[in-house]
Amino acid sequence: MLTKKQNLLETIRGGKPDRFVNQYEAFDCSPSAPFGMIFSDPVMDASARPVIGGPPVKDSWGVTKAWPANVPGAFPVHDQEHKVIKDITQWEKVVKAPTLDYPQSEWDKCKAAQLEGIDRNELFVTVFGAPGIFEQVHYLMGMDDCLIAFYEEPEAMKELINFITEWKLKYAKLVCDNFAPEVIFQHDDWGSHKSSFLSPDMFEEFLLEPYKKWYGYYRQRGVQIIAHHNDAYSANLVPAMIEMGIDIWQGCVSTNNVSELIKKYGGKISFMGDIDNGLVDREDWTQELVAKHVRRACEENGKLYFIPCITQGGKGAVYDGVYDAISVEIDKMSKEMFK
Amino acid sequence: MAKIDEVKEQVIIGKTKIVPGLVQEALDEGSVAKDILQAMIDGMKVVGDRFSAGEIFVPEMLIAAKAMAKGVEVLKPHLAADASTSLGTCVIGTVEGDLHDIGKNLVSMMIGSAGFDMVDLGVDQAPDKFIAAIKNNQNVKLVACSALLTTTLPALKKTVDAIRESGLSGFKIIVGGAPVTQKFADEIGADAYAPDAGAAAEKAKAIVAA
Numbered sequence: 282m283l284t285k286k287q288n289l290l291e292t293i294r295g296g297k298p299d300r301f302v303n304q305y306e307a308f309d310c311s312p313s314a315p316f317g318m319i320f321s322d323p324v325m326d327a328s329a330r331p332v333i334g335g336p337p338v339k340d341s342w343g344v345t346k347a348w349p350a351n352v353p354g355a356f357p358v359h360d361q362e363h364k365v366i367k368d369i370t371q372w373e374k375v376v377k378a379p380t381l382d383y384p385q386s387e388w389d390k391c392k393a394a395q396l397e398g399i400d401r402n403e404l405f406v407t408v409f410g411a412p413g414i415f416e417q418v419h420y421l422m423g424m425d426d427c428l429i430a431f432y433e434e435p436e437a438m439k440e441l442i443n444f445i446t447e448w449k450l451k452y453a454k455l456v457c458d459n460f461a462p463e464v465i466f467q468h469d470d471w472g473s474h475k476s477s478f479l480s481p482d483m484f485e486e487f488l489l490e491p492y493k494k495w496y497g498y499y500r501q502r503g504v505q506i507i508a509h510h511n512d513a514y515s516a517n518l519v520p521a522m523i524e525m526g527i528d529i530w531q532g533c534v535s536t537n538n539v540s541e542l543i544k545k546y547g548g549k550i551s552f553m554g555d556i557d558n559g560l561v562d563r564e565d566w567t568q569e570l571v572a573k574h575v576r577r578a579c580e581e582n583g584k585l586y587f588i589p590c591i592t593q594g595g596k597g598a599v600y601d602g603v604y605d606a607i608s609v610e611i612d613k614m615s616k617e618m619f620k
Numbered sequence: 621m622a623k624i625d626e627v628k629e630q631v632i633i634g635k636t637k638i639v640p641g642l643v644q645e646a647l648d649e650g651s652v653a654k655d656i657l658q659a660m661i662d663g664m665k666v667v668g669d670r671f672s673a674g675e676i677f678v679p680e681m682l683i684a685a686k687a688m689a690k691g692v693e694v695l696k697p698h699l700a701a702d703a704s705t706s707l708g709t710c711v712i713g714t715v716e717g718d719l720h721d722i723g724k725n726l727v728s729m730m731i732g733s734a735g736f737d738m739v740d741l742g743v744d745q746a747p748d749k750f751i752a753a754i755k756n757n758q759n760v761k762l763v764a765c766s767a768l769l770t771t772t773l774p775a776l777k778k779t780v781d782a783i784r785e786s787g788l789s790g791f792k793i794i795v796g797g798a799p800v801t802q803k804f805a806d807e808i809g810a811d812a813y814a815p816d817a818g819a820a821a822e823k824a825k826a827i828v829a830a
């Protein structure tokens with residue numbers, strides 16, 4: 282039997298996997314972290330996160346985040362009073378990048394807590410990253426302003442994006458120096474379940490080069506796999522994803538017609554997902570419902586360049602039991618399809 | 621091209637800086653305010669259709685709506701204060717526990733551009749907030765509820781139930797949001813569902829006229 286690591290590599294390289302890669306299993310290297318990936322470092326830990334039911338907090342970029350008791354997740358607050366950038370042409374006056382200046386001893390603590398004990402034979406040293414470049418922009422200014430500014434103030438938007446990218450490159454250096462990751466699992470959502478936020482042309486104009494730089498840097502530092510989470514319709518952005526250097530698009534929701542994408546792009550990029558939260562992660566979920574969706578995904582997409590997975594950006598689900606139910610069904614499909 | 625047709629074209633391509641001036645020129649040329657408004661509504665319908673068809677994206681829709689809003693500002697003083705240009709009031713909001721509003725805002729813009737007066741409650745709105753808004757606003761013909769999370773689908777049902785049980789009438793209820801389907805909308809007794817903002821405006825007009 283191949284190790285989890287080998288099996289994943291065989292799958293994305295068009296080799297001979299001996300079973301389906303089961304969701305996040307190969308990235309699940311840090312059991313105590315929220316999503317099982319390396320999550321904690323001095324820079325990230327310094328940024329305040331709201332707790333459920335608690336008061337709103339300001340993160341290290343100055344973005345106010347709230348998490349009222351009755352909602353399932355935290356949320357940036359974008360009323361006129363709270364948004365960081367009120368006028369994009371004046372962004373330089375209000376955007377302050379978080380410091381990256383921490384004593385090595387603090388990084389060492391995080392290394393000791395998270396790197397020790399990883400079974401490197403089975404698992405990739407995987408570092409979790411969020412938010413992405415686009416998300417950072419709309420966290421600072423609110424989505425409506427952000428999307429309008431791409432048209433009305435393109436130069437200012439490019440400057441801001443460049444500023445964020447340069448910061449991310451410096452942060453990436455620290456991550457590589459300290460964790461030497463094999464996999465980067467980076468979030469940036471690029472659309473709704475039916476369409477990408479930006480047209481492919483606009484997406485390429487603003488985001489392709491920054492991402493090429495950023496992911497290119499990781500690659501140059503020895504990162505083997507760039508896995509990018511984007512649980513949206515983005516079939517129209519796949520050529521750009523490939524050019525950016527993404528190896529695995531995690532979160533591809535079923536509206537993308539994943540099996541078509543595999544036919545078209547398999548070998549250049551792999552697809553992880555096609556089991557939508559919206560379809561299985563519901564109050565009224567049942568094992569049968571989960572089984573039906575897992576079966577469809579596995580049968581349609583086949584054994585190569587595809588990893589069946591819940592579409593959300595980390596192991597787990599909103600409703601208890603759903604994630605594990607998916608895993609059980611994937612194992613069943615492996616027995617059936619990999620005889 | 622007549623100025624009024626230019627207004628429509630420039631709304632479609634979202635020229636926020638040009639549209640107000642064009643609206644003024646159309647007025648100066650002698651076009652009636654109501655017709656200019658209709659031209660912009662027609663323009664937004666084109667925008668909605670193109671969005672539904674996947675030909676344009678959210679930013680294009682936002683700037684078109686913004687261009688129209690700028691045009692309407694110029695037009696406002698010339699539009700008769702009577703309700704003859706309005707299809708009625710639409711109360712819109714995202715249901716309790718849900719803070720997503722991008723889709724709801726687009727739907728609001730499109731239903732508004734189709735000729736409804738919008739009362740936007742914002743996000744995380746409990747059923748009684750919807751009910752209060754229906755009571756406190758005149759001529760409510762449509763209630764639109766948005767939900768983006770599977771965890772808030774039950775809140776969507778609760779909202780529709782509560783509105784029905786309130787005994788208030790004279791309006792239709794339309795629901796939508798990524799996890800919502802026609803089937804779910806039927807199950808919870810909503811009058812209509814639409815998959816996107818363009819379609820929402822069309823559905824809104826149709827059910828209110830019915």
Ligand code: B12
Pocket residue numbers: 352353354355356357424470471472473474475512513514534558559562592593594599678717718719720721722723724726727764765766767768769770771794795796797798799813814815816817818820
């Ligand atoms: C952008 C986004 C956010 C932004 C929202 C910013 C904002 N101001 O709204 C941020 C980052 C803040 C966010 C936060 C969260 N999100 Co969110 N988010 C998204 C994302 C990527 C896109 C949603 C969106 O704006 N789409 C763009 C608009 C244009 O599309 P739309 O909303 O679908 O609307 C269209 C149609 O649905 C329809 N429509 C919408 N409303 C209505 C109403 C009517 C009446 C009609 C007729 C039609 C209609 O017309 C619209 C226009 O065409 C989706 C992913 C996805 N694939 O949808 C996740 C998603 C909805 N989020 C999700 C989650 C879990 C969360 C969080 C809990 C995460 C967290 N832990 O922080 C919090 C939730 C906080 C809360 N209580 O609401 C999940 C929901 C999963 C589930 N089980 O349902 C999704 C699906 C992502 C995922 N798979 O994990 N999110």
